[in-house]
Amino acid sequence: MHSKYLIVGSSHAALEGATAIRLIDSDGTLAMLTRDARLPYSPTILPYVVSGRSRPDKVKLRDESYFRANAIDFVSDATVASLDPAQQSLCLVSGETRRYDKLLIATGAAPALPPVPGLREVPYHVLRSMNDAVGLHEAMQHAKSALVLGAGLIGMHAAENMAEARIGVCVVEMQRHALSGYFEPRASTIIERTFTRNGIRMLMGRTLQRVERAGEGCRATLSDGSTIEADLLLVCTGVKPNMDFLAGSGIETEAGILVDDRMRTSAPNVWAAGDVAQARGFWGDKVLNGILPNAVEQGRIAGLDMADDAGLQPFPGAVPLNTYSFFGQQAISVGRAHADDGVDVKESGDDDKGVYRRIALKDGKLIGIATINDFIDAGVMWQLILRGTDLSAVRDKFIADPMLTGRQLMSQTWR
């Protein structure tokens, strides 16, 4: 089988790639291969499937009519096993071969397991696919206690889900604080306290030394010598890009597939986007930036470039960003969470009320802003960072009310 455009993956980066191609080229043949057995869904929705708030069949990102209307050959249950860029072909696990003129790799990432002795011998869960979410939801029906390994976004979401299901939860995190990729210790502390208040044991700054089976569940030994028994073990210690099938292809990789500002890989006619790609960071080296908005943006750029869009705006560089809801509260972080030398940082808020704000400026420009229970428009802040908008003249106003000042500035810009 041959198609002009071939896309591997069916999630955010893949779908935006396909939509972008169709903006420019309405009839070049386009096929989308995915190892999933179902219509596209977002990994980000999975915590809500775990909690039961969202039903697995109600969270489709697209349905058949989208693929029909856009003349996309959507192939599920199709796992790519290897790639031969010289032949412009790839091989599926089923043995089938697919040829392409242009290929987009949007295979995302998979949970990375820590090298803990005994881990592979005990029953454990991860959370990346719909099957994972459905499995965890079911396991939670019987569990009374749970151990969550990792206090990143996924672990924190899942811990909250479990606490709300009246399961005794313990979160173990190697870093000194939760969500350290997005928040400074003061902010993390506010979030951790909310978790503690909701009955979750937050064991920060500890690692798992060993884990063994205990009845239906497991017994874990921590670096501080303590042990924890739990009916359910969930491992959320980070992700790694899905790129094993590139072995032997010669495509350059580091932590992810290396791409340029048009999402082109080192091989001709091969693009990569989303969690699998390692693209330029806004402040320097190429980075993985495993967040949904990044996958959307990169997928779109890749698609436009594949279809030779003359007006393509290249990738401006990855900016870390997140909007995080927990126990009905909101934490938002855009840009760099941790200050360097020479950065003008203003912190304010009321820790007891759980209100927090931190603004980091450098040379009069915004480089990072984080808030808790203090809404800011993440999209506006993102633009201020990307555009390098000079805030020197409005610094005090911005610090006093970043939401209002940001909106005023953007509105002016759009005139």
Added chain:
Amino acid sequence: MAKCFSTLQFHPERCDGCIECMTACAQAKAGTDDLRFSRIRILPSINGSGHELALCRQCADPVCVMNCPSGALTKNADTGVVDWAGDKCVDCLLCTAGCAYAGIVYEAEVGHVSKCDMCDGAPACVAACKNGALEHRTEARLFNGFAEKEDMFCPGLAACHGCNSELLIRHTMRMVGPDSVVAAPPGCIPGMGTVGYNGQTGAKVPIFHSLLTNTATMLAGVKMQYNRVGREVIAVALSGDGGTADAGFQSVSGAAERNDPILFICVDNEGYMNTGMQASGVTPYGSWSSTTPVGGAMQGKRTEAKNLPVIMTMHNCSYVATASPAFLEDYYAKLAKAIEVSKTGMAYLHVYTPCPTGWRFPSSMTTEVCRMQVRTNFVALWEYDPENGLRFTHKVDRPEPVSNYLKMIGKYRHLSEEQVAHIQRTVDDKIAYLDQLTKIETHAAASAH
């Protein structure tokens, strides 16, 4: 075929910050005066000199939708509104990261993200805005309708760069439709190829190249013959101002006096642009043209333009109107009436179509020039029928000085201050005169009370 959609336009210069729009929105959406429930946000400008807007743009390419992991946000293919489904939303706020306009925002009091939904096509904010700072632009409806209709001209007409007469005649004939016959006397319209080249036609309907002097009467005769053989057709003249106001006038006047059932459209570019930019009877005072040069003895045209559409109201036409290609809704409404009227009597449309080549302004500015003609009252938009008399269809309350218009155009570059002042006076007089005409009590109006 991609669709166009209605939109909300903000005119910051008209906004006085009364925020009645916000109250109206909060009332419409949540039945409260609590402004936190408003989905439109008017903000003071940073320097305090004006007002800013945070509002959903209903983007064609909405990043909020792309960023939504739950399928709660979708772009509605029928209405163009970015719809939010509360039952699917999981409050993750990722949509807010996709919006650079602060058009979808979270408010603790509201408890979830909210955004403008255009009130099902009747925005409460617009109705509440007493200054006209918010406008519901619905022209998209026209474009969608027109896209579905067949273009009655061939591709590749060779109008000058920036000429909007081609746009005008294509749109006009889409609306008139295939059961029609067109007369095009010498001028730009046949010149751009509508009547064809080398034995091939440029139109998909019968089109004939009448003489400059006989267009209206010949068209009326053709229509009569169609009637005689039992066919209903719309008979349309696409004439320049020369073929209408000067050499063509006796036949136009005669047809109007007899109220012949034709639709006569004068595409007025203020002169004989096709043959070398000679002045016509409607070339305005002060204009440079090749027969009204600028030099020692002359500073452009010395006489005033005659007000041809007003003259046409003094005939027995069933309908007379002026129009501008920058105000298409206004034009289409008049065209629809004119088409109907032309089945039984004469309809006369006078469309002001600036000429980038002959008037000397950049080809990218044509629509802007059209707009400024109206904003300065240089061109007044009105319609007339014998029953109801004359009425303005787009009254300009605070006209800009006519100099703002004149300085956009090369053919006025030489004007002295006195000449500009003179033109301003004639513009004011013309509006005052039209205003008087609107006050004439017709029989129909008199018997109404």
